[in-house]
Amino acid sequence: MKRTFLILASNPMSLIGLILIGVVVFSAVFADFIAPFPEHRGAVVDFTNFNQPPHWPNIFGTDLVGRDLFSRILYAYRISLMLGVVVLAIAVPIGVTIGLAAGYLGGWVDFVLMRLTDVFLSIPPLVLAMAIMGVLEPTLTNGMLAVTAMWWPWYARLVYNVTRSEAQEGYVLAAQIIGASRLHIMFMEILPNCVPSVVTKMTLDLGFVILIASSLSFLGLGVQAPTPDLGSMVAEGGNYLPDSWWLTVFPSLAILIAVFGFNLVGDALRQVLGSDQ
Amino acid sequence: MTALLDIRDLTLSFRGFEGENRVLHGISLNVARGEKVALVGESGSGKSVTARIILGLLQEQRSTRVSGAVEFDGRDLEAMPAKARHRLRGTDISMIFQDPTSSLNPVYPIDVQFHEVLKRRDPKITRAAARERASEALRDVSIEDAKRVLDSYSFQLSGGMNQRVMIAMALANEPKLLIADEPGTALDVTVQAQTLHLMRDLVERKHTSVLFISHNLGVVREFADRVYVIYKGNIVEEGPTHALFSDPGHAYTRALMAAVPKITGGGIPEIPDRSESFSEPIVVHPATEASS
Amino acid sequence: MSPVVRLLAKRLSISVIVLIGVSMLIFMIARVIPGDPARIALGPNATAEQVEQLRQKLHLEDPVWVQYGYFVRNLAHGDLGISLYTNRPVTTDIAQFLPATLELVFVAGVFMVGLGIPLGILSARYRGRMADSLIRVVSLLGVSAPSFVWAVILMLLFAFFLPLFPIAGQISDTIPTPHRVTGFLLVDSLLDGDFKAFFNALHHIILPAFALALSGIGQAARLTRANMVETYDKPYIEMAESYGFAPRRIANKFAFRPSLIPSLTIIGLDFAAMLGNAFLVEAVFAWPGLSRYGVQVILRKDLNAIVGTVLVISAMFLIVNIIVDLLIAYINPRIRLANSGGRS
Numbered sequence: 001m002k003r004t005f006l007i008l009a010s011n012p013m014s015l016i017g018l019i020l021i022g023v024v025v026f027s028a029v030f031a032d033f034i035a036p037f038p039e040h041r042g043a044v045v046d047f048t049n050f051n052q053p054p055h056w057p058n059i060f061g062t063d064l065v066g067r068d069l070f071s072r073i074l075y076a077y078r079i080s081l082m083l084g085v086v087v088l089a090i091a092v093p094i095g096v097t098i099g100l101a102a103g104y105l106g107g108w109v110d111f112v113l114m115r116l117t118d119v120f121l122s123i124p125p126l127v128l129a130m131a132i133m134g135v136l137e138p139t140l141t142n143g144m145l146a147v148t149a150m151w152w153p154w155y156a157r158l159v160y161n162v163t164r165s166e167a168q169e170g171y172v173l174a175a176q177i178i179g180a181s182r183l184h185i186m187f188m189e190i191l192p193n194c195v196p197s198v199v200t201k202m203t204l205d206l207g208f209v210i211l212i213a214s215s216l217s218f219l220g221l222g223v224q225a226p227t228p229d230l231g232s233m234v235a236e237g238g239n240y241l242p243d244s245w246w247l248t249v250f251p252s253l254a255i256l257i258a259v260f261g262f263n264l265v266g267d268a269l270r271q272v273l274g275s276d277q
Numbered sequence: 278m279t280a281l282l283d284i285r286d287l288t289l290s291f292r293g294f295e296g297e298n299r300v301l302h303g304i305s306l307n308v309a310r311g312e313k314v315a316l317v318g319e320s321g322s323g324k325s326v327t328a329r330i331i332l333g334l335l336q337e338q339r340s341t342r343v344s345g346a347v348e349f350d351g352r353d354l355e356a357m358p359a360k361a362r363h364r365l366r367g368t369d370i371s372m373i374f375q376d377p378t379s380s381l382n383p384v385y386p387i388d389v390q391f392h393e394v395l396k397r398r399d400p401k402i403t404r405a406a407a408r409e410r411a412s413e414a415l416r417d418v419s420i421e422d423a424k425r426v427l428d429s430y431s432f433q434l435s436g437g438m439n440q441r442v443m444i445a446m447a448l449a450n451e452p453k454l455l456i457a458d459e460p461g462t463a464l465d466v467t468v469q470a471q472t473l474h475l476m477r478d479l480v481e482r483k484h485t486s487v488l489f490i491s492h493n494l495g496v497v498r499e500f501a502d503r504v505y506v507i508y509k510g511n512i513v514e515e516g517p518t519h520a521l522f523s524d525p526g527h528a529y530t531r532a533l534m535a536a537v538p539k540i541t542g543g544g545i546p547e548i549p550d551r552s553e554s555f556s557e558p559i560v561v562h563p564a565t566e567a568s569s
Numbered sequence: 570m571s572p573v574v575r576l577l578a579k580r581l582s583i584s585v586i587v588l589i590g591v592s593m594l595i596f597m598i599a600r601v602i603p604g605d606p607a608r609i610a611l612g613p614n615a616t617a618e619q620v621e622q623l624r625q626k627l628h629l630e631d632p633v634w635v636q637y638g639y640f641v642r643n644l645a646h647g648d649l650g651i652s653l654y655t656n657r658p659v660t661t662d663i664a665q666f667l668p669a670t671l672e673l674v675f676v677a678g679v680f681m682v683g684l685g686i687p688l689g690i691l692s693a694r695y696r697g698r699m700a701d702s703l704i705r706v707v708s709l710l711g712v713s714a715p716s717f718v719w720a721v722i723l724m725l726l727f728a729f730f731l732p733l734f735p736i737a738g739q740i741s742d743t744i745p746t747p748h749r750v751t752g753f754l755l756v757d758s759l760l761d762g763d764f765k766a767f768f769n770a771l772h773h774i775i776l777p778a779f780a781l782a783l784s785g786i787g788q789a790a791r792l793t794r795a796n797m798v799e800t801y802d803k804p805y806i807e808m809a810e811s812y813g814f815a816p817r818r819i820a821n822k823f824a825f826r827p828s829l830i831p832s833l834t835i836i837g838l839d840f841a842a843m844l845g846n847a848f849l850v851e852a853v854f855a856w857p858g859l860s861r862y863g864v865q866v867i868l869r870k871d872l873n874a875i876v877g878t879v880l881v882i883s884a885m886f887l888i889v890n891i892i893v894d895l896l897i898a899y900i901n902p903r904i905r906l907a908n909s910g911g912r913s
Binding site: 118259260 | 583586587588590591594595598599706709710712713714715717718721722724725729730838841842844845846848849852853863864866867868870875878879882883886887890
C-alpha cells in the first residue's frame with residue numbers, strides 16, 4: 001500500500017493526478033471554510049450583483065441570481081464526490097458477487113446472471129439512467145439509484161472474466177481437492193485475486209460516476225435546484241454563451257479537473273498493479 | 278581466410294534503477310565462412326543477448342550500453358549507421374527462434390509473411406513471384422504440399438511444420454550468417470532432431486555460416502564444428518567440438534557435461550550456482566585440421 | 570454451415586433474448602412510475618371520466634404481465650403505442666427524430682476510428698518517447714470530460730471565438746431541405762444532387778460530431794496503444810524486427826492487426842455508447858435529433874414513448890455489437906477457420 005503510493009508519487013503524471021484529487025477532495029470536505037460565500041449554496045438571490053464576470057471577491061464571477069460561482073462549485077464537488085462514493089459502495093459489492101457466482105459456479109447460474117448483465121449492458125449507460133430517472137422523481141437519492149443500476153454490470157463482467165481464468169489455476173484446484181467449500185473458494189481464494197483490477201477500476205470509475213451524474217443533471221434529470229451541481233450549472237449557462245462565458249467555462253473545467261485527476265491516478269494504478277484489462 | 282563474424286571484447290550492460298547491470302564481460306568469438314559454431318551456456322549466461330547484438334536489436338533500446346567490436350564480413354557493425362545495419366537484417370543475417378509457432382504472426386497466412394521476408398532482398402517482388410520462390414524454399418525443407426502450407430496460418434500447422442517454414446524463411450534470402458537461437462527447443466525431441474538434420478543439410482549445401490545458440494550439449498555435439506562455452510557473461514572454453522567434448526578443460530564445462538541426462542540413469546547431478554572454479558581463465562583448444 | 574454464419578446465428582439468438590430482457594426491464598421500470606400516467610397525460614383539467622377512459626385504453630387496470638402481453642403483441646405488429654406527448658404513434662416520432670441522431674453518431678464514429686486508432690498506433694510505435702507521452706495525456710484528457718463539456722468548449726472556441734463553424738442546427742435556414750428519403754441529410758442531399766446542401770450539412774455536423782467523438786477518440790487511442798504495446802512483446806514481432814521489416818510496416822500491419830482483435834469489442838461498445846451521449850451534444854448544438862424528444866417524454870412521463878425510445882436505442886446498440894463481432898470473426902482467422910484444419 002505504502003509502496004504503491006510511493007511509486008505513484010514518483011511518476012510526474014500520477015503525481016499531478018494525486019494533487020488534483022487532493023485539491024478536489026480538500027475543497028469538497030472543507031467547502032464551509034474555503035468558500036467565500038457559503039450561504040450561496042442554497043437559494044440566495046442578490047440582484048445587485050448578478051451575472052458578473054470574474055472579479056474580486058467573486059473570482060469565478062456570479063450566476064444569474066447573483067450567487068458566487070466559486071462557492072457553488074466547491075459545494076457541487078461535495079455532492080459529486082458523495083454520489084460517487086455511495087454509488088460505488090453499492091454497485092461494487094453487487095457486481096463482484098454476481099461476477100464471482102456466475103464465473104465460478106458456471107452452468108445455469110452463469111447463463112442467467114450473465115444474460116441479466118448483458119441486458120443491462122445493452123442499454124447505453126446514459127439512456128438507462130435517464131429512463132430510471134424519468135419514472136422516478138429527480139432527487140439526489142434517485143440519481144444515485146439510477147447510476148448504481150447502470151454501474152454494477154461492469155463489475156460483474158470484469159470479475160466474471162477474472163474468475164473464469166482464475167478458476168483454472170492450480171491453487172483453486174488445490175483448494176477443491178482439500179474439500180474447501182464453494183463459498184470459501186469464491187470469497188477467500190478467488191476474490192483476493194480480483195482485488196487489483198477492481199480497485200483500479202474503482203479509481204477510474206469515481207471520475208466516471210461524476211461524469212455520468214453531471215450528464216444526468218445537465219439534461220435536467222439529476223439533482224434539482226437550488227442544490228449546486230456542475231452539470232446543471234453548465235446547462236443553465238449554456239443559454240448565455242458566449243457573453244456570460246464564465247457560467248459554463250468554470251463548471252466545465254471543474255468537471256474536467258476532477259475526472260482527469262481520477263483518471264491519471266487510475267491509469268498509473270493500472271500499471272503498478274499490473275491489471276490491464 | 279578472414280572470419281565472417283568476428284566479435285572482440287564485447288560488453289553489454291543494462292541501465293536500471295540500481296545503476297548498471299553488466300551482462301557480458303568482454304566476450305570474443307568468431308565464425309568462419311561456412312562454419313557452424315555453437316555458443317553453449319545455461320539460461321541467463323548471455324548467449325541470447327549476443328545474438329540480438331549481432332542483429333543490432335539491443336542497441337536500439339535506450340537502456341542498453343554496448344561496447345567492443347562486432348565485425349561482419351569485414352565491416353564494423355558498431356561503427357555502421359543504423360540504416361546500413363538495418364539493411365543486413367533478413368538479408369545477409371537471418372535468425373531462427375525457439376518456438377516456431379509463436380514466432381509466426383497468427384493473423385496472417387504463411388505466404389504473406391514469406392512475401393515480406395523475400396521483399397527484404399528484392400523489394401519489388403510480386404506476390405505471385407514470391408509464392409513461387411517460397412514454394413521452392415519450402416521444397417528444400419521437404420515440404421511437398423507447399424500450396425497448402427502457404428495458405429495456412431501458423432496455428433493450423435504442427436510445430437515441426439512451422440519449424441520447417443521458419444528454416445525455409447531464414448534461408449530463402451541466401452544469408453551469409455544464420456543465427457539459430459535454441460532452435461526448436463519448444464518442440465518434441467524427435468521433431469527437433471528431424472528439423473535440425475534438415476537445417477544442417479541445407480546450410481552445408483548452401484555453405485551458410487551458422488551461430489548456433491543452445492543449452493543442449495547433445496544437440497551441439499551433433500551439429501557444430503566448433504564450440505564456445507559461456508558462463509555468466511564470460512567465455513570459459515572454446516575449441517573444436519570433438520576436442521572439447523573428449524577433453525573438457527574448464528571446470529564449468531565439465532559440470533555442464535555431467536549434467537546431460539543419460540539414459541543409463543544415475544539422476545541429474547547438480548550444477549552449483551556459484552563455484553570458485555567456474556571463474557578460472559578461459560581454456561582454448563588448438564584448432565585441428567578438420568575444423569579450420 | 571460456415572463458422573461465421575454459425576457465429577452470426579448464435580449472436581442473433583442471444584441478442585433476441587437480450588432484447589426481450591431489455592423490453593421487460595424497461596417495461597418494469599416504466600410501470601413503477603409514481604402517480605397515474607393517464608392523469609399526467611391529460612393534465613389537471615381533465616375530468617375523472619376522461620382519465621378513466623384513457624386508463625381503459627392503455628390497459629392500466631390490468632395486472633402488469635397482462636399489460637406486458639399487450640405490449641409484446643403490439644410490438645410484433647410494429648406498434649409501440651401512441652405518445653401522450655405528441656399524440657402520434659411512437660414509431661412515427663422515432664422515425665422522424667432518429668435519423669439525425671444516427672447521422673451524428675456515424676460521423677462521430679468515423680472520427681473515433683479514423684483519428685483514435687492511428688493515434689494509438691503512433692503512440693505504441695514510439696512508446697516511451699515524447700510523442701507517446703503527448704498522445705497519452707491528450708487521449709486521457711479526451712475521456713475525462715462528458716461530451717457536453719467538450720461541446721460547450723468547442724462551441725466557444727470554434728463557433729464564437731473563431732467563427733469557423735456554425736453555432737447550431739443541422740443545416741442553414743436559407744438552404745432548402747433536400748427531399749426526405751433516408752432521413753440522413755448528408756445522404757439525401759447527395760441523392761438530390763444538391764452539393765450546396767451537402768457541404769452546408771457537412772459544415773454543420775463537424776463540430777457536434779467531433780465533440781461527441783472526443784472521448785471515443787481518446788478511448789480508442791488508449792486501447793489501441795495498450796493492446797499493441799502488449800503485442801510488441803510477442804515473439805512474432807521480434808521475428809519481424811530481426812528480419813528487418815520496416816518499423817512502420819510492423820506498426821501498421823504486423824503488430825496492429827493482432828492487437829485489433831481485443832480492442833475492437835470495446836471500441837464497438839464505445840461507439841454504441843455514443844447513442845446515449847448524443848443526447849448531451851444535441852442539447853448543446855440544438856441538433857434536431859432524438860434528444861429533445863427523449864428528454865421531453867421522460868419529463869412528461871410518457872410511458873409508451875420512453876419504452877419505445879429505449880428499446881429502439883438498445884436494438885441499435887445490439888446491432889452495432891453484432892457487426893463488431895462479425896468484424897472480429899473476419900480479422901481473426903482462428904474464428905473464421907474454426908472448423909477447418911486443426912487448432913492449437
